[in-house]
Amino acid sequence: MLGVVPGGSGPAGGPHAKIERVAAPVFTAVGLVALAVTTLWAGLSDDSPPGHWPGTLAIAGGTAVWLLGMLWAFPNRERHRVLVGSYFVVLLAFGALLLTRDDVYNAFLSVGYPFAFALFTARVSIFAVALTAVTPLLTRAGLGTMADSPLWVILVSVVGPLLYAAYWVGRENDQRRKANDQLAESNRKLETALEENAELQARLLAGAREAGVLDERQRMAREIHDTLAQGLTGIITQLHAADRARDDPERWQRHLDQVHALAKESLSEARRSVRAMRPEPLAAARLPDALAELTRRWSESSGVPVAVEATGEPRSLLPELEITVYRVAQEALTNIEKHARAKKTGVTLSYLDDVVLLDVRDDGDGFTPGECAPARDGSGFGLEGMRQRVARVGGTVVVESSPGEGTAVSAQIPAIPAERGEPQ
Numbered sequence: 001m002l003g004v005v006p007g008g009s010g011p012a013g014g015p016h017a018k019i020e021r022v023a024a025p026v027f028t029a030v031g032l033v034a035l036a037v038t039t040l041w042a043g044l045s046d047d048s049p050p051g052h053w054p055g056t057l058a059i060a061g062g063t064a065v066w067l068l069g070m071l072w073a074f075p076n077r078e079r080h081r082v083l084v085g086s087y088f089v090v091l092l093a094f095g096a097l098l099l100t101r102d103d104v105y106n107a108f109l110s111v112g113y114p115f116a117f118a119l120f121t122a123r124v125s126i127f128a129v130a131l132t133a134v135t136p137l138l139t140r141a142g143l144g145t146m147a148d149s150p151l152w153v154i155l156v157s158v159v160g161p162l163l164y165a166a167y168w169v170g171r172e173n174d175q176r177r178k179a180n181d182q183l184a185e186s187n188r189k190l191e192t193a194l195e196e197n198a199e200l201q202a203r204l205l206a207g208a209r210e211a212g213v214l215d216e217r218q219r220m221a222r223e224i225h226d227t228l229a230q231g232l233t234g235i236i237t238q239l240h241a242a243d244r245a246r247d248d249p250e251r252w253q254r255h256l257d258q259v260h261a262l263a264k265e266s267l268s269e270a271r272r273s274v275r276a277m278r279p280e281p282l283a284a285a286r287l288p289d290a291l292a293e294l295t296r297r298w299s300e301s302s303g304v305p306v307a308v309e310a311t312g313e314p315r316s317l318l319p320e321l322e323i324t325v326y327r328v329a330q331e332a333l334t335n336i337e338k339h340a341r342a343k344k345t346g347v348t349l350s351y352l353d354d355v356v357l358l359d360v361r362d363d364g365d366g367f368t369p370g371e372c373a374p375a376r377d378g379s380g381f382g383l384e385g386m387r388q389r390v391a392r393v394g395g396t397v398v399v400e401s402s403p404g405e406g407t408a409v410s411a412q413i414p415a416i417p418a419e420r421g422e423p424q
Helices: 015-044 052-067 081-101 105-119 122-143 151-244 249-274 280-284 287-302 319-340 381-392
Strands: 306-311 345-351 355-362 396-401 407-414
Touching: 015 052, 015 105, 052 081, 081 105, 081 122, 105 122, 151 249, 151 287, 151 319, 249 287, 280 287, 280 319, 287 306, 287 319, 287 345, 319 345, 319 355, 319 381, 319 407, 381 396, 381 407
Parallel strands: 306 345
Antiparallel strands: 345 355, 355 407, 396 407
16 A cells, blocks of 8 residues: 555655655556456456446446546545545545446445545544445345345455454554653653753853853952052152152152052042943043054153054954953053163054054063963063953963163054944
């Protein structure tokens, strides 16, 4: 038998579509072959009176023509159910007429069983099978030939349909049982996967919390270093300078004014850092202008002249990128003031196609980069913090220096425009 789902229509593609295309011709061919074989059998065993056989052939010819309607009925069994049902009833009527001509055609009526399962839904096909089974019985009862029927006719008419129906019912039950087993197994696997996902999600949440705490600690450490620590360093430097200038009231007052300005600025920046806000100079100006203002104030405080240059076409970057560039410049200038004893300094900001370069140079004492380690008092955090900050945004920092040759700090940052990320 063909593996056709009763009353179903397969999907547009795949093996079901192939079955759909070949099923109608195959069912039609089966019906025609059954009709031809039974007609041939009837002809070979014909002992009827003269004139009986031509009528049988005429009915068989009409039946053959009607069987060709299966080519239309099968593809349209869902859209035209009433017409398809009528087609099936007429087909059984042709079989009943043939059965009145010869008992052999009882075998032909058996094609009604596969046709019933092919043309109708599972529920309706049971009635179609029952109608197919009772058609030969009713025909024989009407002709009064039931008692004269041979044993094989009774078996074909009654036992055959029962066995056929039992086969399909059993097959459907097996398929449903397998489907239920597969569904139960799928549910079990799904429950296991959900439990594993819940455990994994809990681990991820715990890891995310730990990472968030660590990230916030590192951010606060950088911000404290860039604001409070540098501000306090500048205040201490100015106080020392004020002590040395006690005999010069004008210089002494200028250093005290610097102390007041540094204290106010450090307090403001500390508050902004706690709130994760941008540095005040960046909030009020573009990056090149903010760097120019930073170097101007640094030069006034340190007394070291600084040359500032910006090349390329300035453009707004992601806030985190601009903060990183600003903090790197701030840290490099602080290191120059604390350690370099430089006579002049240069700061260059270069906008290239896909990167932004920051170069801070001095002609101070210099050092050996490989021998520079954090001090126990934490004063060496600046260079390492600079590298960590730049690495967080996908950039790199290169420090070139040697004793007596000055120092050059170069930072390379990806130039991601502000409009491609978060708004400023």
